[in-house]
Amino acid sequence: MAASPRSDHQQEASDIQQAARIHQRWLKSVLGLGALEAKLWVVSSAQLLALMCGVVFLILTTWLLIITTGAAVAWSYGFSLVGILITATLMTFISAVVLLYLVKRTLHGMNFTRTLDAIIPTDEE
Template structure:
């Protein structure tokens, strides 16, 4: 005599296999979607980086042309070449200090501890 449990065992195993296969296919599709999103993100990031390099090049060229134009105007008004070069050097140096200030301020504001605390709260909170 067979007990009903032995006759249901292959059916239960088949149902469990179906659930596992369904979950595996779902996980595979979710991971595939994540991989596709990552590829799109990397491609978009590379394009953005290339565009930003172009913008930086144009801004740098514009800045140098502004300095050169100011130097040419100063030269036409009779300023000495040494004074023009010294002023251009000073303006460029002061500009780099201002940019360094903005870099430091941005790096200081990039604090990931708030995100970490939101994900994994500490006992103190």
């Protein structure tokens, strides 16, 4: 006995609904994974920022004390005040350039491509 066109149409509609539900669940899990990674990234970044504030304060204080100590020793040996200030300025500038390099390198390492590659691999893999 042949199936009626009505039951074939109902079966097809049921299959389409089931495929849509499967795709919705898949999309929900993908978006959930992305949201979870973003949440972990934000929490880790906030913690890192809080710790770095303390570290920056201590390093800045230490760096200024090192420059001041060097300036005081140079002054006691008779170096000119202008030479001491120029040297301290150059040391501060060079250290700022080094820190800027480290910041750029750190920012380059922070990306979301690992999650995207885990979900949708590229053709090269």
